[in-house]
Amino acid sequence: MKSYKEYLWFEVTKRQEFINITPKVREVVKKSGVKEGLCLVNAMHITASVFINDDESGLHSDLEKWLEKLAPHEPVSQYAHNKAEDNAAAHMKREIMGREVVVAISDGELDFGPWEQIFYGEFDGRRKKKALVKVIGE
Ligand code: ZN
Numbered sequence: 001m002k003s004y005k006e007y008l009w010f011e012v013t014k015r016q017e018f019i020n021i022t023p024k025v026r027e028v029v030k031k032s033g034v035k036e037g038l039c040l041v042n043a044m045h046i047t048a049s050v051f052i053n054d055d056e057s058g059l060h061s062d063l064e065k066w067l068e069k070l071a072p073h074e075p076v077s078q079y080a081h082n083k084a085e086d087n088a089a090a091h092m093k094r095e096i097m098g099r100e101v102v103v104a105i106s107d108g109e110l111d112f113g114p115w116e117q118i119f120y121g122e123f124d125g126r127r128k129k130k131a132l133v134k135v136i137g138e
Contacts, residue, residue, distance in 0.1 A: 004032035005134045007044070012125030015073075015090075018060050019120045021050075021131070025103075026110060028133040035108045037137015042100030044132055047090035047124035049097035055117045067093045067123075090123035097121050105137055 006028045008021060021041070029039055041050045053059065071092035072078075079088030101118060104111040110118075120131055 001136060001138060002032060002034050002037070003134070003136050004028070004034070005132060006031070007130045007132055008120070009128060009130050010120060010122065010125075011128050012122040015123070015125050016064065016093075017122050017125060018063070019122070020055050020117050021120045022055075022110070022117045025118050025133055029105055029108070029110060029135055032135035034105055034135050034137040037105045037135060039103045039105055039110060040100060040132070040134045041103075041118055042132050043094070043120065044130045045124075047087050047094050047122075048129055048131075049094045049099065049121035049123070050101050050131055051097050051119055051121055052101050052103075052112075052116050053119065054115045055119075067096060070096060087124040093123040094121070105135065 008024050010019060025039065025041055043050050071089040073089040076082050076086045081088035081091065122129065
């Protein structure tokens with residue numbers, strides 16, 4: 001069995017942003033040489049997420065509004081976690097959007113359903129962060 005990994009780095013200037021990382025993940029799969037297998041992508045931070053959905057700006061704006069309703073950033077003082085920091089809402093948003101995704105690799109390609117794309121979701125940006133891409137298979 002082959003195994004290959006790479007880290008993808010992000011310097012997100014805003015607190016919150018969704019980045020389509022599908023082309024970068026595709027490149028890693030190509031480099032791995034794996035034709036049949038699995039590709040795991042996970043955020044390496046507890047205030048960031050990796051998820052799969054449509055690359056449609058209306059949907060992304062809807063997701064941001066929905067997350068803000070579920071875990072509003074302000075007032076910062078509403079969260080016990082914010083005694084030392086101000087990112088409790090970011091931890092919760094990551095919990096809702098998930099830590100990782102696994103995509104099947106068939107015939108050397110990411111085997112997506114219609115419109116599926118992989119996103120890195122940042123909820124506490126303005127510093128350097130990374131995601132892991134791990135490919136296993138034959
Ligand atoms: Zn924190």
